[in-house]
Amino acid sequence: MAVASREVHLIERPEGLPVATQFEIVETTIDDPAEGEFLIRNQYMSVDPAMRPRLSNGQQPLHKPLGAGTIGVVTASRHSAFAEGDVVQHGLGFREYVVSDGRGVSRLDAAGFPPTLYMHVLGPTGFTAWGGMLITGELKDGENVFVSAAAGAVGSVAAQIARIKGCYVIGSAGSSEKCEWLENELSIDVAINYKEGVLRKNLKAAATQGIDVYFENVGGEHLDAALPRMNVGGRIPVCGMISAYNNFGARSTGVTTLSNMVYQRITMRGFVVTDFEEKREKFLDDMRGWVADGQMKYRETVFEGIEQAADALIGLFTGENIGKALVKLD
């Protein structure tokens, strides 16, 4: 009893900002699972900036569903390890249904938390923020911290980890609504709207004690502004450079202040979440504790229906979303 399913395909590689016509919703039919397989009905799909480079660099095939973190429920199974009703997590979105043999699929034990949290604070974006801040960034209690894109899925967790560690925290975001959320809900010290005034000057005014750790999500103008403010021995964990992703694939606005790295002995280091895999249990211990006692807050921007998936992705780069962007399927 095959099921009808819809998928979001990439049909043309974007050079700059992705536009809706580069994506297509394709109707397809999913066969019943064979022996050793099971059928997943997807419920939530993650929308993530890291998807962007893959659209241009060839890692995302054309005319195939976009790869994305996904939570679903098993609706039929001929696999010994997965049963009907299991909630599972995998990377096989953007599609409504998928048949799997179990590779890359894990059962989700939500441990009393809403399952979607495993797509952000308790999932990859939270783990990215935790590892980038505490391992790559070697954050110490009470330091001076700057987080760019601080209202984003990773940035909002990174900024709150710093706040929990007793740091002075400056965050940048692209709207006054986001800045209010950062200061009033997440209780960070100063939120800077980078679309108002001159970022370099506003950052200088806020960073009265300099910056020990700059958690880098944006690149370009943000990095240019942060480098002259770094303290001796400062660290810049580089999580992403979202400003570059739509600029001919991987080029940002030119950064001209890198010579500050020499005298300040700054360390800038790129990382990806898989670098921290062996620390996953420690991450989950920390983060479940912070979420449970209300220290770690989060917000979801939920798009309803697979028809909105491309818009949700585009919204990452136009600054529309607050917190974690998700697509909810019916």
Added chain:
Amino acid sequence: MAVASREVHLIERPEGLPVATQFEIVETTIDDPAEGEFLIRNQYMSVDPAMRPRLSNGQQPLHKPLGAGTIGVVTASRHSAFAEGDVVQHGLGFREYVVSDGRGVSRLDAAGFPPTLYMHVLGPTGFTAWGGMLITGELKDGENVFVSAAAGAVGSVAAQIARIKGCYVIGSAGSSEKCEWLENELSIDVAINYKEGVLRKNLKAAATQGIDVYFENVGGEHLDAALPRMNVGGRIPVCGMISAYNNFGARSTGVTTLSNMVYQRITMRGFVVTDFEEKREKFLDDMRGWVADGQMKYRETVFEGIEQAADALIGLFTGENIGKALVKLD
């Protein structure tokens, strides 16, 4: 019996490339040393790119002799620790004579090497190259290495250390004469003349195995070209960014390829030679051995007379000098 001496003063702060009229040779008279003091007749003065930022950032006072590494001989002494005829090293150039109470002055035991070597291969530039490559850069035997400004005082030592460690070494320099010296005398694998053709393309063609360590002296276009070639886990020890020093003090041509740091997990780290002080004996052991057995070669560009000191400094930024630039006093 006071002596007549000449000094090079900074009289106007440069904004771009320094020009001769921003310096002045001042005739002065040096009093006899008082009790606890001694008189040094300077013989060699070091000319170093690190002097440039101090001209603009205020660290170098106006109407005072420029600070610079210097070797001299004690010609009169009323100090218990320094005797007439001692060869000494200090940072009190650019001037012909200076009276000292001993602070910042050390007696030089050349251990059988020409004393000027302690201003480059056996001195600060050699130590900078050694520490940057082996400590900050964590160079491993047989890796793939790129050194910018490879015909310079630091770069030529850095490139040869990599060669001695069995690495594949690419170097950049600004003339065919320098490139010939790098390939034929220093025996590095590929020298690229960055003034001919497109650096980015030439580096890509040369770096067939990618780059594990990029020893950064230049910044700007060089860094932009190197970043996309870095291998996973690559390291960029940042010794200097000479391309930035004359560009409004500290700004380079914009670097647009920094997003490569993320997926390649590149570490870029600034350093200064004082970071390695506790390893000085190990450095001297290594370097004296390599110089003595002919593995480490060097070249001096010697300017004769204090009248040429400003030109020697300017020559650092116009690419005139090969190897270490020195000013020899009569």
